[in-house]
Amino acid sequence: QKEVEQDPGPLSVPEGAIVSLNCTYSNSAFQYFMWYRQYSRKGPELLMYTYSSGNKEDGRFTAQVDKSSKYISLFIRDSQPSDSATYLCAMSPGANAGKSTFGDGTTLTVKP
Amino acid sequence: EAEVAQSPRYKITEKSQAVAFWCDPISGHATLYWYRQILGQGPELLVQFQDESVVDDSQLPKDRFSAERLKGVDSTLKIQPAELGDSAMYLCASSLGLAGETQYFGPGTRLLVL
Numbered sequence: 665q666k667e668v669e670q671d672p673g674p675l676s677v678p679e680g681a682i683v684s685l686n687c688t689y690s691n692s693a694f695q696y697f698m699w700y701r702q703y704s705r706k707g708p709e710l711l712m713y714t715y716s717s718g719n720k721e722d723g724r725f726t727a728q729v730d731k732s733s734k735y736i737s738l739f740i741r742d743s744q745p746s747d748s749a750t751y752l753c754a755m756s757p758g759a760n761a762g763k764s765t766f767g768d769g770t771t772l773t774v775k776p
Numbered sequence: 777e778a779e780v781a782q783s784p785r786y787k788i789t790e791k792s793q794a795v796a797f798w799c800d801p802i803s804g805h806a807t808l809y810w811y812r813q814i815l816g817q818g819p820e821l822l823v824q825f826q827d828e829s830v831v832d833d834s835q836l837p838k839d840r841f842s843a844e845r846l847k848g849v850d851s852t853l854k855i856q857p858a859e860l861g862d863s864a865m866y867l868c869a870s871s872l873g874l875a876g877e878t879q880y881f882g883p884g885t886r887l888l889v890l
Contacts, residue, residue, distance in 0.1 A: 668818075707780070707867050707881030708819065752818050759875040762809055762832055766818025 667691050670753055670767030679776050683740040687753035687767050690734065694755040697729050698764065699738045702750045711751075712738065743774045778802045780882035782868050788888045794856035797885045801850070801870030807831075809879065810843055810853050811867040819867055825851065826874060858889045 670687045677683055685699075696715055700708035712727040714720045714736075720727045726739040736755070740747055750771045756764040781800040789795050801808050806827050811819035822841065823833040827848040836843065840859070845851040855862055865884045871877035 670818075705883070705886075707869070707884050709881065710878050713878070754818070761869075761871060761877065761879045762807075762821055762824040762874075764821075766820070768817045 665690065666768075668753065668755060668765050668767045671770050672768065673770035674773065675770060676773045676775060677743055679743060679745060679774055681743050681774070683743050683747070683772060683774075685738040685740075685751050685753075685770050685772070687736050687755075688734055689736075689755055689765075691755075691757070691765070692731075692734070693757040694765075696756045696759060696764075697727070697736050698754040698756075699725075699727055700752040700754060700766075702752060702769065704749075708752055740772075743772075745774050745776050748773045780868055780870055780880055782866075782882040782885055784885055785883060786886050786888075788890065789858050790890050791860055792857040794854065795858050795887065796855075797853045797866050797868075797887075799851045799853070799868030799882060801868070802880055805870035805872055805880075806848070807871045807874055807877070808845055808851050809869040809871075810851070811869065813865040813867055813884070815864070822853070831874070855887075858887075860889050863887055863889045 699712040702708040717731045724741045728737045750769040752769045753767040754764040808825045810822045813819040823843045824831040825845045843853045867884045868882045869879040
């Protein structure tokens, strides 16, 4: 069993929908939680970075971390066609990003 | 906006051949990472440098893979000999330092081994 499990998708939604992307993990040592967006044929781009439990909001994006349930989510409000990409969750026990464990990604398509 | 540069973007090679990938991190970034991303999976760290020193190469298949960052700036990842299972995207990333710094990824090199 992988340390980080991500909803596999693919996910297809109409423009304007609220999108929920989710990951579960088994390693209780994880303290730092990240969400990356990866467009086709590009490298990942950091979207959200959260330490420990709680919520963090940035524009249309909200990241939630529930350490008691070992569950993290990324919500996208008012989704746009430009949000169509693969979303990767990642988590690490410390601040060294090189120790991150990535999920396998969820591919999202937002239809106009 | 500064970006991580990688070349080549695509590489097709035959098994048993040698291949090399180059990465130029964002200027001033001391930490450089090489990742391998198999299609449909998340990136996996191969090697991490702090300046010219290797910080972590525990997941680097050292019988065939090598990496160097001689002057602490750009870096080269080599595979010799390439195997069919090496077909993947090879991503380079950089950050200012080791602790809590945002990683910036390059566009990657897509390798196909025939």
